[in-house]
Amino acid sequence: MFDRSRFAGRSLAAATLAAALVTVGLAVPTPAVAAVSRAELALRWAPIHYQDVDATGSHALGGRSDYITRVDFDGDLNGRNNWDRTGAAGVSLAAAGYYSVVETSTHWYITYLFFHPRDWTDHPFFETEHENDGEGVLFAIERDGSTYGVLRSAVTVAHTSFYSYTPAGSTWSGGRENVDGTLQFQSSPHDSFSHPVTAQEAQGHGLKAYPQYNINGDGIVYYPSTVAETPSNGDDRDVRYQLIDVFASGGLWAQRANASLFANLGTFAGDNTDNCGVGTWECSTNSANAPWGWDDGDDAPGRGEIATDPAKLSVEYFTVPGSPSRAYTYNPYVSEAAALKAAARTAPPVVD
Template sequence: MLDRSRNAGRSLAAAALTAALVAVGLAAPVPANAAVSRAELALRWAPIHYQDVDATGSHALGGRSDYITKVDFDGDLNGRNNWDRAGQAGASFAAHAYYSVLETSTHWYITYLFFHPRDWTDHPFFETEHENDGEGVLFAIERDGSTYGVLRSAVSVAHSNFYSYTPAGSTWSGGRENVDGTLQLQASPHDSFLHPVTAQEAQGHGLKAYPQYTINGDGLVYYPSTVAETPSDGNDRDVRYQLVDILGSGGLWAQRANVNLFANLGTFAGDDTGDCGVGTYDCSTNSANAPWGWDDADDLPGRGEIATDPAKLSAEYFTIPGNPSRTYTYNPYASAAAALAEAARTAPPVVD
């Protein structure tokens, strides 16, 4: 059951939040001649996110293994203790998601990462589990002269496959890859915008456009916000999540050479200690990726290019009218382009 007392107070909290966001130009359109920040863009287009929850078995932690959280939910940036720390007192499941914004003269490209400390299973056959899990979605926004632009497409990450979508009325259509479905939009109770809607499955956390994945029984509905809430239980349908800039000072990109967090460029470090793999087929190591490690191996774009060169990936996946620019006016990933290309060429494939 939902926490009714908390939800009752939320109507007042939501009104107060809306008033606050209006004051800073996030909940209502700002003047057309006002520059919008990357953080504002990310918040405006952040998805309403459906997360299926399974509480079966000890590895589920009563459902908490399906809650999204921060990479440092346990107070450190050591990726090799996250499986165990997720089940210990003091672990924070306050809802966060990560984002990065790249710019060309014609488009904004916004990548979102949803992190779980465990990719898990509740049966002993066929499927493996592993420490850490990172999957997400790329949105392409056309800069049409309006404050926040127009959403044209999405490409989601479900394990080692990408899936492409367009919202109703988009001018984009299928390219080298077929469009896999329609990206739905939904109103948020916490601002005045229609947001794209995404969903993740329980256990393995593959991500697709809603309702290609949806909630089956218990589940969480996360709403983008400026605060991070912890679900009241595994069936909380109104949880606000806070965004964290991947490219910010001290962010995940700045930590890319941290050997405690990353086993190699774009791959989270994870071991097989604790009960990972106990009672299941296996626990694999170093098996989750950050956005610059995401890859659909049988598609043309290279490893990580969904985040680091999204204009290229979009041109491969979609037929785009006009003359979209492929030259970035803002792309901090480009400073490490040579290292990323070499890592993609030499690193073994990582199957999430």
């Protein structure tokens, strides 16, 4: 039987001890902050995501070509049939977003990837399409002693360019790159947190901080979750997306040498079959990247380092106070750092 009087007595004794310590000028011990898992950390900071939707033209599939989903949405890990399978009967485009967490003693770095089976257009001239599309965002979170830390910066991927942002009140400022805007936050109806807000354009799916991209007409608002919902239509403003760990057993990183999914290290395999490119300038092949293939060619960090060495990228892009650690305490990407750098030197440019 639970003895409330004993519990109350202990609480009173603890309060008396704390008061005595304060009286004599000694610090009151505080309970340690409970450790948080990487999955919990990723869920807490995952963005509320605005996806613009265009339903015009046959390649739009009534808006379905702008839905975010899993790489294996069609039940296989063949990157060369995704364009074809996007509109197939019975194929689900349940919402998903991928994440990877790497750590130093001073920061957590979380990369999020949003995947589309098609990068498409409804313009007949001077526009390209390609199978598969992967763009996303890096968040840097300072480990300040609180459970989830504090978010200091974001770098987004829009095609072959990166854009940098800081939240209001951040201690970080511009470095070699100018800060492109303020990262906004919004409350989620599905949890108790205020999340950063990102947005992607329709068709080409460049990603920036909201509202630098926004919904223009039809669109979907995706909320981070542990469940995957499918939009009811192209103008659904409350859809939960499931977070998937890049480093999970059998996950994207484990599949990095799968020649059916990747044409080379960090580049999704994609061909020009079916109607990709029909009525447009062309359909390019092998033209989308996983996070370890993302690159802004005219910036100092190398190909893929936004995900594989985010501590390096962060001090290049921002002025970071204090002494941010560059030594990783957890970073599965490091195991193939040499291979990634070699691939970056020899890989052909990727359109995206």
